[in-house]
Amino acid sequence: MTASPIPERFKRHALQPEEAQRRLLARVGRLPAETVALSQAWRRRLAEPIAAPHPFPPFRRSGMDGYALRAEDVRAASAGSPVTLEVLETLPGGTAPTRPLGPGQASRIMTGGMLPEGADAVVMLEMTDAMERGGKPFVKINKSVPPGENMAGIGSEIREGELLLEAGRLVGPGEAAVLAACGYAQVSVFRKPKVAVLSTGSELLEPSEPLAPGKIRNSNAPMLEALIREAGAEPVLLGKVPDDADEAEALILRGLEAADLMVTTGGVSVGDYDILVDILARWDGETLFNKIAMRPGSPTTAAVRGGRLLLALSGNPGACFVGFHLFALPALRAMQGVRDPLPFRFPARLAVPFPKVNAFRRYVRARSEIRPDGTVWVAPTGEDQSSLMTTIVDADCLIEIPPLKEGYSAGQPVMAVRLGERS
Amino acid sequence: MTASPIPERFKRHALQPEEAQRRLLARVGRLPAETVALSQAWRRRLAEPIAAPHPFPPFRRSGMDGYALRAEDVRAASAGSPVTLEVLETLPGGTAPTRPLGPGQASRIMTGGMLPEGADAVVMLEMTDAMERGGKPFVKINKSVPPGENMAGIGSEIREGELLLEAGRLVGPGEAAVLAACGYAQVSVFRKPKVAVLSTGSELLEPSEPLAPGKIRNSNAPMLEALIREAGAEPVLLGKVPDDADEAEALILRGLEAADLMVTTGGVSVGDYDILVDILARWDGETLFNKIAMRPGSPTTAAVRGGRLLLALSGNPGACFVGFHLFALPALRAMQGVRDPLPFRFPARLAVPFPKVNAFRRYVRARSEIRPDGTVWVAPTGEDQSSLMTTIVDADCLIEIPPLKEGYSAGQPVMAVRLGERS
Numbered sequence: 001m002t003a004s005p006i007p008e009r010f011k012r013h014a015l016q017p018e019e020a021q022r023r024l025l026a027r028v029g030r031l032p033a034e035t036v037a038l039s040q041a042w043r044r045r046l047a048e049p050i051a052a053p054h055p056f057p058p059f060r061r062s063g064m065d066g067y068a069l070r071a072e073d074v075r076a077a078s079a080g081s082p083v084t085l086e087v088l089e090t091l092p093g094g095t096a097p098t099r100p101l102g103p104g105q106a107s108r109i110m111t112g113g114m115l116p117e118g119a120d121a122v123v124m125l126e127m128t129d130a131m132e133r134g135g136k137p138f139v140k141i142n143k144s145v146p147p148g149e150n151m152a153g154i155g156s157e158i159r160e161g162e163l164l165l166e167a168g169r170l171v172g173p174g175e176a177a178v179l180a181a182c183g184y185a186q187v188s189v190f191r192k193p194k195v196a197v198l199s200t201g202s203e204l205l206e207p208s209e210p211l212a213p214g215k216i217r218n219s220n221a222p223m224l225e226a227l228i229r230e231a232g233a234e235p236v237l238l239g240k241v242p243d244d245a246d247e248a249e250a251l252i253l254r255g256l257e258a259a260d261l262m263v264t265t266g267g268v269s270v271g272d273y274d275i276l277v278d279i280l281a282r283w284d285g286e287t288l289f290n291k292i293a294m295r296p297g298s299p300t301t302a303a304v305r306g307g308r309l310l311l312a313l314s315g316n317p318g319a320c321f322v323g324f325h326l327f328a329l330p331a332l333r334a335m336q337g338v339r340d341p342l343p344f345r346f347p348a349r350l351a352v353p354f355p356k357v358n359a360f361r362r363y364v365r366a367r368s369e370i371r372p373d374g375t376v377w378v379a380p381t382g383e384d385q386s387s388l389m390t391t392i393v394d395a396d397c398l399i400e401i402p403p404l405k406e407g408y409s410a411g412q413p414v415m416a417v418r419l420g421e422r423s
Numbered sequence: 424m425t426a427s428p429i430p431e432r433f434k435r436h437a438l439q440p441e442e443a444q445r446r447l448l449a450r451v452g453r454l455p456a457e458t459v460a461l462s463q464a465w466r467r468r469l470a471e472p473i474a475a476p477h478p479f480p481p482f483r484r485s486g487m488d489g490y491a492l493r494a495e496d497v498r499a500a501s502a503g504s505p506v507t508l509e510v511l512e513t514l515p516g517g518t519a520p521t522r523p524l525g526p527g528q529a530s531r532i533m534t535g536g537m538l539p540e541g542a543d544a545v546v547m548l549e550m551t552d553a554m555e556r557g558g559k560p561f562v563k564i565n566k567s568v569p570p571g572e573n574m575a576g577i578g579s580e581i582r583e584g585e586l587l588l589e590a591g592r593l594v595g596p597g598e599a600a601v602l603a604a605c606g607y608a609q610v611s612v613f614r615k616p617k618v619a620v621l622s623t624g625s626e627l628l629e630p631s632e633p634l635a636p637g638k639i640r641n642s643n644a645p646m647l648e649a650l651i652r653e654a655g656a657e658p659v660l661l662g663k664v665p666d667d668a669d670e671a672e673a674l675i676l677r678g679l680e681a682a683d684l685m686v687t688t689g690g691v692s693v694g695d696y697d698i699l700v701d702i703l704a705r706w707d708g709e710t711l712f713n714k715i716a717m718r719p720g721s722p723t724t725a726a727v728r729g730g731r732l733l734l735a736l737s738g739n740p741g742a743c744f745v746g747f748h749l750f751a752l753p754a755l756r757a758m759q760g761v762r763d764p765l766p767f768r769f770p771a772r773l774a775v776p777f778p779k780v781n782a783f784r785r786y787v788r789a790r791s792e793i794r795p796d797g798t799v800w801v802a803p804t805g806e807d808q809s810s811l812m813t814t815i816v817d818a819d820c821l822i823e824i825p826p827l828k829e830g831y832s833a834g835q836p837v838m839a840v841r842l843g844e845r846s
Contacts, residue, residue, distance in 0.1 A: 039645065039660075042648070054634060057639070058634050059637060065694045091637075092696045093696065094627070094665070095625070095626075110694050112626055112738075157813075158813065164816075172649055173646045173815065174646070174744075174815035175649075176642075176646050176649040177643070177740055177812040177815060178816055179630070179645065180630040180640055180646075181639070181640050182640075183633075183640060184630060185629070201535075202517035203518075207461060207602070207604075207606055207608040208608035211477060213519035214482060214514075214516070214518050215517055216481070216535075216604070217603055217606060218603060219599075219601070219603040220600070221603070222461055222599040222600060223596045223599050223603070224596075225465070225599065226465045226595055226596040226598075227596045237462075242517070269488075269534070271488045271534060273515045315535075317600055347793060347794070347795050347796070348797050370770060370771070370799055371770070373798075373836075374772050374836060375796075375797050375799070376793055376797045376798070389601050390601065392596065393587075393597035393598060393600075393601055394597070413796075413797060
């Protein structure tokens with residue numbers, strides 16, 4: 001092969017977003033597990049499935065405040081003709097019965113209490129009258145009950161060994177309750193992915209710096225830091241570099257060593273100062289893709305070096321935001337054991353016309369709304385062309401607009417990608 | 424007044440949930456603000472509104488890679504009759520122009536670069552041909568452009584002083600980007616509410632303890648811990664106490680001193696061992712409500728003592744979960760400056776019949792689904808009567824079922840409460 005006269009940066013082949021996601025995810029492995037205390041497991045993902053270690057409830061539990069008894073003893077009981085039973089003991093929650101019931105016997109029991117041997121039903125307190133006879137406690141039962149009434153049998157809620165939580169599941173309030181109930185004071189979760197962030201661009205200032213002519217403050221790094229935390233990962237902030245390929249390359253190599261995913265912003269277009277393009281053209285890494293048939297973020301680029309991933313996002317805040325959701329987030333989910341890590345998509349209707357003609361698929365930052373008739377509508381949060389951060393602030397989804405020769409009218413059915421993390 | 428012969432615990436007046444929420448929120452104040460670094464502001468709520476400190480963009484910014492020029496100079500330009508301009512300098516992003524344009528002059532400019540004085544438009548690179556004449560750089564412009572083309576004027580995205588983020592807003596990725604762009608390296612946020620958690624019940628084991636007859640592991644405390652963290656608050660775990668009113672009262676008083684909200688679970692019914700009822704009957708606090716016309720969680724109780732709030736939730740995990748969302752979460756949102764802190768409700772359709780007759784409003788743990796036609800449907804995650812934690816794990820909403828004389832059929836329009844935090 002002879003060297004091509006066309007510069008490498010112009011020879012890009014555009015992939016469909018799905019193909020780019022597929023290529024990226026093919027290179028992502030699950031991270032190792034680690035054990036943490038239950039209270040530290042919040043917002044982590046389970047490394048192992050959780051099965052019920054014993055049946056729930058683990059004993060025959062009263063569902064009422066009343067008397068545990070033998071249903072056959074009160075078969076004929078009624079308000080007019082009550083049945084009198086001897087009361088053996090009182091069983092509040094947390095107390096093991098000490099005396100099995102024989103014929104004609106009952107025990108006072110509270111909601112959640114453990115039924116004594118011999119009992120097979122509970123009569124609620126309101127259907128009874130306590131009394132004493134010869135200094136001993138008795139109770140009049142004014143109602144018959146079928147066997148099993150007002151009680152939960154062993155395993156009636158959950159059978160022993162039943163799968164309760166799948167591996168990869170996010171630990172939220174319900175999961176914490178299940179883990180505690182199953183005796184997991186320690187939980188095996190996937191290690192948090194480390195994500196290094198480097199911003200490139202000579203125009204960037206730190207948030208603390210005063211404005212200067214031609215400069216803007218770097219808003220992508222703080223945005224990515226929050227997105228990375230939302231994804232259950234740990235940001236490693238490498239700061240910013242001017243448009244200098246050597247300086248950037250040194251930091252990228254450092255980030256690839258320190259992190260499971262290296263994310264850069266800026267420098268991926270085809271301009272004279274797009275240094276990521278230069279770095280990828282000369283280094284010994286493998287480029288997975290460098291052009292995607294979508295807007296914004298068409299020059300979004302991914303590469304692998306030494307088994308570590310580099311995702312080079314556009315410096316435009318809107319494109320950076322979309323690129324993170326479509327590519328970084330699925331990778332971080334996959335590292336944490338999520339079986340279907342791709343973004344969650346939902347059908348909706350377009351609340352306003354979208355008159356723009358598209359040669360490529362567009363991901364439009366949008367807000368969803370449920371109307372009184374229970375239908376979901378989505379409306380762009382601002383002008384799609386704009387790089388406004390304000391269109392990111394209000395967005396809770398991205399409308400997918402396919403390539404269009406004529407625009408869409410309001411009411412058009414569309415698909416949208418939900419933003420934010422999910423279980 | 425003479426003492427009533429009816430025990431206090433039976434003299435409860437049931438409030439509608441809205442009235443109970445109103446009484447509780449009337450006693451909630453905003454917490455003081457504190458200043459944190461931007462990277463620590465994630466998931467905190469803003470204590471002050473954020474207005475644009477300067478216009479965006481703060482300078483006239485090129486939207487293209489090309490040449491900044493004076494539109495009037497190229498009014499007659501076309502491919503067949505290009506106009507040649509002298510090139511003064513090159514302006515990558517982040518560079519302040521050093522030379523204003525005079526007639527017949529242009530400057531090479533990159534996307535995001537600052538337009539020089541005199542320039543009023545940008546022609547994209549593809550419509551130009553660079554050349555040299557007498558050792559000096561010139562460019563042929565093959566297209567006319569109107570003034571303002573391919574550039575963003577000062578303040579064209581955001582005007583100086585424009586409100587960007589309201590106080591009480593949750594700091595997520597978009598908010599972090601806006602704060603950074605506005606120069607907020609430090610952010611004023613509301614202090615995190617401290618929420619003390621005490622579980623009552625002689626039946627409770629720690630997650631680390633082996634099962635014993637009549638005992639169950641305490642799943643409410645870990646669940647509440649996660650719910651409190653999700654609400655942006657800080658849990659203060661006081662452990663568990665058996666059904667002993669003196670022991671519980673001492674811990675509750677300690678919790679009220681240490682925290683902005685004290686949450687207990689269990690002991691709120693009318694049984695013999697319902698110690699919270701005893702404590703509230705004898706202490707010097709003020710009871711806001713102790714019965715709500717709803718299921719589950721009708722004995723949910725709230726009180727105030729020394730300006731601090733006590734919320735006594737049911738020990739049943741499902742009722743505890745519902746009570747937290749309806750009462751604790753709005754209080755925690757209000758403490759953090761959220762203007763409308765009540766749960767977000769949305770219209771949907773019932774996916775399955777709900778045949779049960781209700782004397783009171785029911786909050787049924789459920790999962791929502793958007794069908795291909797863009798309509799929202801909700802289905803209970805399990806049997807409503809059950810205390811199964813598994814119905815909590817899968818729930819993303821609570822269906823509100825009003826008092827019904829006949830059940831609902833599938834397809835019935837209903838309202839549902841969305842679970843989880845929102846901006």
